[in-house]
Amino acid sequence: MKLSVGPILYLWERAAALDFYASLCTAPVDIVYVGEVVCSKRRMLTREDWTAVAQRLAAAGKEVVTTTLALLEAESELATLGRQINAASGPFEANDYAAVESANGREFVAGPHLNVYNAATLALLARLGARRWVAPVELPLATLATLAVTRPAGLEIEVFAYGRLPLAFSARCFTARAANRPKDDCGFVCGAHPDGLTLHSRERQPFLALNGIQTQSAAVQNLLPHLPRLRTAGVDVLRLSPQSRDFLDVVRAFDDARQARNGPGLPDTFLSGGYCDGYLDGRAGMERAASAAAATAPP
């Protein structure tokens, strides 16, 4: 199985983002997704920065995929989309059907926000140029395994294996709302939350994470304990979603596991929501049924 690094879903400082990508050059990952998925206003990295990052990663032997916005409303966002697709030297990740429409025969990755739930949609996208499919986060592994059997020839399957789950998009910026700021004068307050802003229930249960117009899970989905099942189901690529700390430890733990090598394993998550993996078995995503059962199983 290959390891991919998903796009940075948060607004990181330019230096932090550049350091992060530099560190990936020597990390045991195969694919790196670069670019912005969440908010068109975020421009911490310039177009030249992104080009340099992509060249550096490619020179280090990584497959570089340019990702694109999930919510496209304004004409300017469509124009940027077209420019990004044209400028990408390799494949791009489509997260809206506007991007699929703009492919024009180019190869692309069908991103997690395209809502692919069946073989007919998968076949359609493959005919239009998709060569990899990132499954929707809520898709159970059993469904994915069924689709893997009849998948179009050559199509790779990628799953969101580690990170706070991207659950929803809105036109409204919830981080700005929490800071009592209008969206047009947001002051880029999301930059203060490099792993999202945790939302708790009134019983202090970490529940969701606000990330601009995106809502995530507070818990980190962690599929590391399930790698053998993922492999059997036909998964080709494991996506690790960037977080501000310990990311290379996460990469190493997954790399050890995919090579059946002993290692220190995964560090405890520094995020307050703990781990979850309920979606894997078609349960509530926030549940931790599978890994909890594994952890408490008699020796």
Added chain:
Amino acid sequence: MTREPPAPTPPPFELVCPAGSLPALRAAVEHGADAVYIGFRGATNARNFPGLNFSWEEAATGLAHAHAQGVRVFAALNVYPGPDNWALACETVDRAAALGVDALILADPGLMAHAAQHHPELRLHLSVQGSATNWRAIEFYRREFGIRRAVLPRVLSCTQVERLVARTAVEIEVFGFGSLCVMVEGRCALSSHVTGHSPNVQGVCSPAQAVRWEETPAGRQSRLNGVLIDRYAPGEAAGYPTLCKGRFEVGSAVFHALEEPTSLNALDVLPRLIAAGVRALKVEGRQRSPAYVAQVTQLLRRALDDCLADGPAWRPPQDLTTALDGLAEGRTHTLGAYHRPWQ
């Protein structure tokens, strides 16, 4: 055998009303809907609630009744079927086509391909669950499947709607009244994260079987699969615990962090929407009672007729707004993204 009445010809601007049952359909038809939209029983549409939706016999009866009154019937099959219910979804498309519905409201591209291939004469509408928020995405569905209409997610500003309409050959339908999704429809997995059931897969959000109400010394509480969604002070009106409309703690503040419990009412921008070339106004609420459907349809019929007669200068009269507020979730309304007070 009686001859079926011909399919009705739609007016230039349609009022599209919800019907979760035959009595609701009759109420909508009687009170001035130009079209009604229905769903079939089972997990094929985004209002898959117990006791709701149409059997095939009821659908045939409803269709005949609506057509006899010159009202069109659209059928929503707007979940994203997986391998397990793919055959059922295709069969439902085929049976709806054979029944003679005036349009199918679909979200799933694979299912659209099936419909376009096997029923090329049938009108396809892109469901709001299809998440098309720009003309280029709509163009994808037009080019691939020949869709004739798209229902826009409730996230665009009025200006964005105007610009989008100007860029597409596809008819545009927008939401005018009813409960509000603050997330892009079709791009929200919050419900499945908490309950295991989602709009995209099972056609439900924050399903009733996961809801628990508790009376505590601190007040009445609502939980969704154990997660505290809201707590109400004594005497405070308690609403259904749709999870995005709860009160949560962010930093040190407790507030409606995602959305207040309120309804969409687009009448303030109705003249602009009509002038922009929007073709239909949709009312949310297939889960609502026939009495609700009757009242809302009657009020919106009046608004629409007056607006079409008066032109751009029309503004909703206060008595109309008050009457609609009385029917609204939270008894208040918002223009939602059309106006964007939070922008």
